[in-house]
Amino acid sequence: MGASHIDQMSSTRSDCRLWVDDPAGFSTARVGRLHHDYHLHPLLQLPELEALAKELAPLKQCRFVRPGITQASAFAHDSVPPDGRSIEEVFRRIEEPGSWIALYDVEVIPRYKALLDHVLANVREIIDREQHGMFQVTGFVFISAPPSVTPFHIDRENNFWLMLHGRKVMNVWDRTDRTVVPLDAVEDFIVAHSLRKVKLKDEWRARSHEFDVRAGDGVYFPSTSPHMTRSDPDWTAPGDRVAISIGVNFYTPVTRRTAQVHQLNRVLRKCGLSPRGPGESEALDALKAPFGKMAGLARSTLARVARPILHRGFSYKPPPGSY
Numbered sequence: 001m002g003a004s005h006i007d008q009m010s011s012t013r014s015d016c017r018l019w020v021d022d023p024a025g026f027s028t029a030r031v032g033r034l035h036h037d038y039h040l041h042p043l044l045q046l047p048e049l050e051a052l053a054k055e056l057a058p059l060k061q062c063r064f065v066r067p068g069i070t071q072a073s074a075f076a077h078d079s080v081p082p083d084g085r086s087i088e089e090v091f092r093r094i095e096e097p098g099s100w101i102a103l104y105d106v107e108v109i110p111r112y113k114a115l116l117d118h119v120l121a122n123v124r125e126i127i128d129r130e131q132h133g134m135f136q137v138t139g140f141v142f143i144s145a146p147p148s149v150t151p152f153h154i155d156r157e158n159n160f161w162l163m164l165h166g167r168k169v170m171n172v173w174d175r176t177d178r179t180v181v182p183l184d185a186v187e188d189f190i191v192a193h194s195l196r197k198v199k200l201k202d203e204w205r206a207r208s209h210e211f212d213v214r215a216g217d218g219v220y221f222p223s224t225s226p227h228m229t230r231s232d233p234d235w236t237a238p239g240d241r242v243a244i245s246i247g248v249n250f251y252t253p254v255t256r257r258t259a260q261v262h263q264l265n266r267v268l269r270k271c272g273l274s275p276r277g278p279g280e281s282e283a284l285d286a287l288k289a290p291f292g293k294m295a296g297l298a299r300s301t302l303a304r305v306a307r308p309i310l311h312r313g314f315s316y317k318p319p320p321g322s323y
């Protein structure tokens, strides 16, 4: 089936929907359950995702993890399969236990950008109530065969996470739970893209929201909410062993301002202070944000200028929404 035919089909496939379980009580600041029928969308079926992977591979946007990782492992991934197999072979053997491929930033392909926009159009109104002006919409598709995991980590963006096929258990923690991820660990991630201090301890599992999800289920979670997934071979059957999910992510002026506060807090912490976290004081945040923006800009400019001199070890490139 050619891409042009799919382009045509997807553009007319306007009947897929996403809805949160409690629209009146929905908050962009809280973890919440949702439902959808995007698992029926033609662009989200396995053969189309293989075609997408072949388009993304040359851009290094197909990502692979090493075999045997656990939820407590560092979330390190590479653009090359650990055993050097081709994308075609990855998909031909995708049902083999432990298979894992992620398709990053699928929005670079126009038909998938249109799909992500379509997903978020369902919830734009309830997002806009608190965080008007979403930008930089990105999509991440995870395809795996149990036993598989996504290790414990945090992201910068707000995330509508949709289960498309199979079954997973998703654990999400409140983004304000400082026992699970301390403030300086969030700062490290936002400012320097380091997850070094974001570590799972087994006793924290009980503090999480746990969602047992299948096709048609999903979870919303805000920027920097710790999360992880797992899937079990007992949940599969011969010929139906694959688990597929998609994260539809976006920034807003609120996530950007929070990042700006983290940028300044990082400077204050380096000066020996213990700054209050974003969201603890509206007035302080309003004061800090412009200085945080300048701190982020200065850091980024310094990195760009210093890179040719230092050649390596100073390759900081801020992702969008960092300040």
Ligand SMILES: [Fe+2]
Binding pocket: 153, 154, 155, 227
């Ligand atoms: Fe994530």
